Amino acid sequence: MSRPCVFLDRDGVINEKAPPGEYIRNWKEFRFLPNVSDWIRIFNALGYLVIVVTNQRGIARGMVSQADTDELHSKMVRELSERGARIDDIFLCPHEEDTCNCRKPRPGLVLQAREKWDIDLGRSLMIGDSARDEALAAACGIRFLRADGAGRLV
Ligand SMILES: [Mg+2]
Ligand SMILES: [Zn+2]
Structure with a gap:
């Protein structure tokens, strides 16, 4: 049976985003925003899938390595898991603008997730801090909540 999902953007929702024009390049630069693990625990307890969908164009630009990003994500998942959050x-887009079907607001990441996890988009939610996230949610029929980049919803 299809399951509902909470789609989370990464930078500005889970962690502090980098200054404009810069990227979070590795685990040392990664800072969790407050209370993220508490939110995720609530979504877990309600039976939602929790899936991160993130644009990381810095990889295409050679400013961020795929290996450092993979390590960052495994440490992020492990640290959240140690706080009881799953x-x-x-799903990550490493591509440059206008070169793929997965850079948000294009729907590729959400469609990949739906295919793999059998997600009911109509019962799902997206939390993001940008117009790209909001446009993606609207295009996919997913409810949207805007984060302010500092750990609150607006
Ligand atoms: Mg963001
Ligand atoms: Zn892409």
């Missing part, structure tokens, strides 16, 4: 999956 991330089910992470």
